[in-house]
Amino acid sequence: MTATHLDLHMPPRLLAPAGTPADLATHEQRYGPLSYGDPAALLTTIAASGLTGRGGAAFPVHRKLTAVVEAARRTGRTPVVVANGAEGEPASRKDRTLLALSPHLVLDGLQVAARAVGAGEAHLAVEEGVSSVASAVAHRGDPVPVQVLRLPKRFLSGQASALAQFVGGAAALPAYQDPPVRERGVRRAPTLVQNVETLAHLALIARYGPDWFRSAGTPGQPGSALCTVHVPGRQPRVIEAPFGTPLHRVVPPHGMSAVLLGGYHGSWIPAAEAAQLSLEATTMGAGVLAALPADRCGLAETARVLRYLALQSAGQCGPCLNGLPRIAAAFQSLATPGPQGSTRTDVSRWSGLVEGRGACHHPDGTVRLVRSALTTFASELDAHARGLCTATDRTPLLPVPQET
Ligand SMILES: Cc1cc2nc3c(=O)[nH]c(=O)nc-3n(C[C@H](O)[C@H](O)[C@H](O)COP(=O)(O)O)c2cc1C
Ligand code: SF4
Incomplete structure (x- = not known):
C-alpha cells in the first residue's frame, strides 16, 4: 500500500x-x-x-x-x-x-x-x-x-x-x-x-x-479526509485531501467511463459527471474512489461486488436472506449479454422491497449501488439486451475477497 x-x-x-x-x-x-x-x-x-x-x-x-x-x-x-x-x-x-x-x-x-x-x-x-x-x-x-x-x-x-x-x-x-x-x-x-x-x-x-x-476544507464541510484511490494499472493509493477538492484532481477522467464513489455501499457516477464534482463528506462514504476504464464492463464489475455483498449478509433478516441473493443473481444475468425479459424491472422492484427493512443498513447500501449501476450503465444494459458487450477487457478490477 x-x-x-x-x-x-x-x-x-x-x-x-x-x-x-x-x-x-x-x-x-x-x-x-x-x-x-x-x-x-x-x-x-x-x-x-x-x-x-x-x-x-x-x-x-x-x-x-x-x-x-x-x-x-x-x-x-x-x-x-x-x-x-x-x-x-x-x-x-x-x-x-x-x-x-x-x-x-x-x-x-x-x-x-x-x-x-x-x-x-x-x-x-x-x-x-x-x-x-x-x-x-x-x-x-x-x-x-x-x-x-x-x-x-x-x-x-x-x-x-x-x-x-x-x-x-x-x-x-x-x-x-x-x-x-x-x-x-x-x-x-x-x-x-x-x-x-x-x-x-x-x-x-x-x-x-x-x-x-x-483552515482546510469548506465552511460546510471542514477538514480533510483520507481516501483510497483505485486507478487501473496502479496500486491503490491512500491520499489525504481537503473536502472541496475537485474529483478530477484525484481521479483523472481521461479514458474512464465511470467512477465508483464511496465504495461497495456507494454509487457509480458517469466519468464526465464525476469530473464536475468535488470531494464531499456526504457522498464519499468511507473514502473509496475507483475509476472504471472505458474498456471494462461496469455491469460485470457490479455483479461481482453484489455477489460478494449478498454472501456477506448475516442472514438474520428477510431482506438480506432472500432479497440480496435474488438481486445479485438477477444482476449477474443482466451482466451477461442476451435477452433480459423482465429482469431489469424485477431488480428495481426488489430493490425497493429490501430498502429500509434490515436490522442494519447493509441492504440499503447494497441497493444504492444497484440503483446507481442501473442508471449509470443504462446504455450498456440496452447493449447487453441486444446480445452485445462493448467491453474488450473482462479482467476483474475491483477487489473482492473470496476471489483472491
Ligand atoms: C454494513 C456496515 C459496515 C460498516 N463497516 C464499518 C467499518 O468497517 N468501519 C467503520 O469505521 N465503520 C463502519 N460502518 C459504520 C459504523 O456502523 C459506524 O457508523 C461508524 O464506525 C461510526 O464512526 P464515525 O461516526 O466516526 O464514522 C459500517 C456500517 C455498516 C452499515
Ligand atoms: S440487514 Fe444487517 S443484520 Fe439483517 S441480515 Fe442483513 S446484514 Fe444482517
Whole structure:
C-alpha cells in the first residue's frame, strides 16, 4: 500500500510525511503535547470544529458524543468507547494505512473521546492480521487503558452494533438498533463507536483547535479526509485531501467511463459527471474512489461486488436472506449479454422491497449501488439486451475477497 501526498494546497495532517511508521517519540515531536481539557470545554471545541465521522455516514461527532453523555447521565452507567478500525470494505485501505503509519494519533483521539464522554473503558478494534497497534498501545501510559481486539475479516464486522456485540464477548453480527449503541451498546452501557480516522482528527482538534481544523476544507464541510484511490494499472493509493477538492484532481477522467464513489455501499457516477464534482463528506462514504476504464464492463464489475455483498449478509433478516441473493443473481444475468425479459424491472422492484427493512443498513447500501449501476450503465444494459458487450477487457478490477 502506498500513502501518497498529492499537491492539494495542504500539508498532510494525519499521515507521516515520509510514509514511515511514527513511533511515540517521533509522534510527540511532530504534533507536540496532547491537551485533554475538561469534558465540557472539549465538547464545545469539537462542536465548533464541525468534525463529522469518517466511517461512512458523516454523522456530526459532537452530536454523538453529546448523546452518549446524556445517556450516561440518564442511566447512571459509565460509557465505553470503541475505536473502529475494522475496515470491512474490501476496496478501502485508509484505516489500516493510518494505523500503520500514525497509530499514536488514533490512540490520542481515543483518549480524547474517552475524556469527553467520561468513559471508563476503551477498545481498539482492528481486522485480524493488523499487527503494529498492540506495541503502540504498550508504549503509552494512557489514563484509560486500551484493549486491542481482533475482528474477523467480514464486511459487517465494523457495523457499530456488530462491534458492540463483539466487544461484549458475542459474535460480530449486527443487532436491531433500537435504542442505538450510543445509548445502549457494550454490555448495555452507552457506547461511543468512532472510526479510527475520525479519532485521529479529534486528536489534532484537541491540540490545535477548531479554527486550525477549519483552515482546510469548506465552511460546510471542514477538514480533510483520507481516501483510497483505485486507478487501473496502479496500486491503490491512500491520499489525504481537503473536502472541496475537485474529483478530477484525484481521479483523472481521461479514458474512464465511470467512477465508483464511496465504495461497495456507494454509487457509480458517469466519468464526465464525476469530473464536475468535488470531494464531499456526504457522498464519499468511507473514502473509496475507483475509476472504471472505458474498456471494462461496469455491469460485470457490479455483479461481482453484489455477489460478494449478498454472501456477506448475516442472514438474520428477510431482506438480506432472500432479497440480496435474488438481486445479485438477477444482476449477474443482466451482466451477461442476451435477452433480459423482465429482469431489469424485477431488480428495481426488489430493490425497493429490501430498502429500509434490515436490522442494519447493509441492504440499503447494497441497493444504492444497484440503483446507481442501473442508471449509470443504462446504455450498456440496452447493449447487453441486444446480445452485445462493448467491453474488450473482462479482467476483474475491483477487489473482492473470496476471489483472491
Ligand atoms: C454494513 C456496515 C459496515 C460498516 N463497516 C464499518 C467499518 O468497517 N468501519 C467503520 O469505521 N465503520 C463502519 N460502518 C459504520 C459504523 O456502523 C459506524 O457508523 C461508524 O464506525 C461510526 O464512526 P464515525 O461516526 O466516526 O464514522 C459500517 C456500517 C455498516 C452499515
Ligand atoms: S440487514 Fe442483513 S446484514 Fe444487517 S443484520 Fe439483517 S441480515 Fe444482517
